[in-house]
Amino acid sequence: MIESVTKSSVSASQQRFIETLQRLNFGRIEHLRIQAGEPVLDPPPRVIRAIKLGGDNGSRPELGKADFLLKSSFVELFEHFRRIENGTIESLEIKHGLPFMLTVEQ
Numbered sequence: 001m002i003e004s005v006t007k008s009s010v011s012a013s014q015q016r017f018i019e020t021l022q023r024l025n026f027g028r029i030e031h032l033r034i035q036a037g038e039p040v041l042d043p044p045p046r047v048i049r050a051i052k053l054g055g056d057n058g059s060r061p062e063l064g065k066a067d068f069l070l071k072s073s074f075v076e077l078f079e080h081f082r083r084i085e086n087g088t089i090e091s092l093e094i095k096h097g098l099p100f101m102l103t104v105e106q
Contacts, residue, residue, distance in 0.1 A: 060097035
């Protein structure tokens with residue numbers, strides 16, 4: 001079972017990562033480095049935005065909130081980061097500002 005976790009309860013790098021996904025809304029992040037179980041955003045990974053024709057392509061409304069309960073997909077993703085510990089996520093697909101699917105090399 002995935003526990004209840006809020007944005008304010010995760011690390012600063014995880015909070016910045018959440019905001020990156022909320023800004024992106026739809027697309028993918030490639031070659032995301034994980035160091036000590038945390039996402040590395042400096043230097044930034046490759047970010048590819050998907051543009052929905054006829055749709056809203058702006059940031060997620062949660063981006064303006066200081067704190068909120070994280071969806072289970074974020075909690076599960078951060079658990080994967082801890083398991084990876086040090087490595088690279090080849091691709092992370094983002095839908096509606098949420099992590100949807102990740103690809104890692106075995």
